[in-house]
Amino acid sequence: MNVFVAGGSGFVGRSVCRVLVDRGHGVTAASRTPDPSELPADVEAVSVDVTDPDLDDAVAGHDAVVNLVALPSHVQARGRSHESVHADGTRHLVAASERTGVDRFVQLSGLGVDSGVETAYFKAKRRAERIVRESSLEWVIFRPSVIFGDGCAFVPFLERLAPPLVIPLPGGGRTPLQPIWVEDLTPLIADGLAEDRHVGNAYEIGGPERLTLAEIVTRVRDGVVVPIPMALTAVLATLVDPLPWIPVGRDQYRALTLENTTRNDALAAFDVDPDSLRPFSADVPSEGEISAAASSEPVRRERRTDGKRHTSAEPHTDGEPHTRSERPERDSGVRP
Secondary structure: OEEEEEOOOOHHHHHHHHHHHHOOOEEEEEEOOOOHHHOOOOOEEEEOOOOOOOOHHHHOOOOEEEEOOOOOOOEEOOOOOHHHHHHHHHHHHHHHHHHHOOOEEEEEOOOOOOOOOOOHHHHHHHHHHHHHHOOOOEEEEEEEOOEEOOOOOHHHHHHHHOOOEEEEEEOOOOOEEOOEEHHHHHHHHHHHHHOHHHOOEEEEEOOOOOEEHHHHHHHHOOEEEEEEOHHHHHHHHHHHOOOOOOOOOHHHHHHHOOOEOOOOEHHHHHOOOHHHOOOHHHHOOOHHHHHHHOOOOOOOOEEEEOOEEEEOOOOEEOOEEOOHHHOOEEOOOOOO
């Protein structure tokens, strides 16, 4: 099968491309500025912007499309919106797929999209799902909880959210989440692409742990959580919303009212044992553990992936990492 992976050089996309190549598929990785050096040698990297309404030439010749293009929910690059990337980008990919004879379309959405919570991220993702469902294509939709791993946007967001020592969190950080490791998610995406039994399904996917925001934050930062009443958070979020360097605005507050955990985790549909999944607490060492391990070398904020330690990447948009000096502005939500 020849597969077009939109967002293929991004955080999730790189892993999806590796899995697809390992399974014998032909893969084209598309993004605005692809870096072939980060992709398997057999992957063709092409420059594509999904906000372009005419994607026929890029999509033609492929049997399936996997749409992973996304702005992290809590950031927004200048000149690009959740509506233009998530909703319009999906519309352009679906239209090109229908015109060029693509059979299957896999859409990466997000947990909570159907919750009714009104943020720019959720609104655009909701519209994108509707576009996919109403198409003539064989479709599969994935709704993961927060995704973690090397190069994710989630951990750097928490580092911005939580100052060291004293950590003020809305509602004391009681919002539950179900983080899933990127390398556990991407084989499921490949299964959804290849197996007919998944067509027409939207799958909620979460990791093996249900953790509160406070429990997650205190893995990233050593400190004491100080609860901020939700009513006060709502007022403060409205006041600071125009300030891009403040990590919590109105959309983040709205997202914190949502339980980001699965109601009907779909792992059984993929014959996956939840106990086989990598827990967030094993992947992300606390600052104390880092300091102890790095006592003989300069201390850096690092995370473990596949038994190795890598420095945390900055948040990215459209699957492309940014350096610290190029950090995108905050926009909405807590999900990457």
